[in-house]
Amino acid sequence: MATDKLRMTIARRAETDIMLSPAWCALPLIGGIISIAITIWLIMTYGFHMPASAYVILRAASLIPFVLMLYLIYMLIKRRNTHFRRTQELFEDIVAMLRGASAEKGVDLTGQLSLVERYLSEARMEEVEKSPVLWVILCIIPIVNIFAILYVFYFLMEDWYEHERREDDMWTQVNSALTALGYRPIDTRRPEPMPRRSFFVYLIIYIVLMFIAGLDILYVHSGFIAGLGILWLIYWLYTLIKDPNNHMASQARIEDDLMMALGAPTAPPPTPPSVG
Numbered sequence: 001m002a003t004d005k006l007r008m009t010i011a012r013r014a015e016t017d018i019m020l021s022p023a024w025c026a027l028p029l030i031g032g033i034i035s036i037a038i039t040i041w042l043i044m045t046y047g048f049h050m051p052a053s054a055y056v057i058l059r060a061a062s063l064i065p066f067v068l069m070l071y072l073i074y075m076l077i078k079r080r081n082t083h084f085r086r087t088q089e090l091f092e093d094i095v096a097m098l099r100g101a102s103a104e105k106g107v108d109l110t111g112q113l114s115l116v117e118r119y120l121s122e123a124r125m126e127e128v129e130k131s132p133v134l135w136v137i138l139c140i141i142p143i144v145n146i147f148a149i150l151y152v153f154y155f156l157m158e159d160w161y162e163h164e165r166r167e168d169d170m171w172t173q174v175n176s177a178l179t180a181l182g183y184r185p186i187d188t189r190r191p192e193p194m195p196r197r198s199f200f201v202y203l204i205i206y207i208v209l210m211f212i213a214g215l216d217i218l219y220v221h222s223g224f225i226a227g228l229g230i231l232w233l234i235y236w237l238y239t240l241i242k243d244p245n246n247h248m249a250s251q252a253r254i255e256d257d258l259m260m261a262l263g264a265p266t267a268p269p270p271t272p273p274s275v276g
């Protein structure tokens with residue numbers, strides 16, 4: 001039954017809609033602190049004339065922030081893929097359920113369902129899966145990694161925004177269909193809609209801060225601006241975690257409201273026009 005399949009797809013969100021703690025944005029910073037602590041410990045233990053083994057440890061310690069950054073990137077891409085895939089399946093199930101109800105009750109939902117299917121087709125073309133492993137590998141390769149990391153940040157910002165915009169359009173049509181069938185409309189309002197963040201503005205701010213930081217270190221020797229650049233990067237990561245979290249939380253509420261509405265129609269469907 002279409003409703004049962006819909007219920008199963010909704011239940012799968014516990015596996016696919018990964019809610020990451022905003023504290024994850026501090027992973028690179030924590031890695032940097034660990035790296036500095038190890039470096040200080042090695043210097044205090046061996047001085048500046050370290051044995052080869054200590055240099056190996058020092059080199060490994062310097063990679064800790066980067067490794068933690070790669071792990072965060074992997075998780076961000078993975079949850080993008082799993083959530084987008086489940087959402088597409090969710091609306092496929094909703095369309096199947098509404099089409100069955102339309103045939104059963106004799107209510108024409110051609111307009112609403114065709115629009116949902118058009119948005120779904122658009123989603124399948126634009127929300128293609130991106131391999132987390134591949135992008136992590138690209139983020140490791142020297143020189144390539146600069147462009148790879150920037151592109152990951154770009155599509156994580158853009159894809160989620162477009163995903164929510166498209167999803168809201170589909171919910172509008174679903175509500176129209178539910179109303180036509182005699183069900184109450186569901187509440188599709190989002191307490192914190194996905195903001196329209198500009199990747200290029202974020203990038204320019206980061207570049208300007210790091211450029212000024214270079215001058216600051218060269219001439220003033222304070223490193224204060226460099227700290228601001230790092231904080232801006234952490235904030236950038238914070239938005240990549242928080243915005244999808246808010247989206248998935250509001251979608252979960254909408255899905256639950258949908259199931260409640262399907263279980264309790266508020267009015268009988270309109271009588272279909274007679275033919276002949």
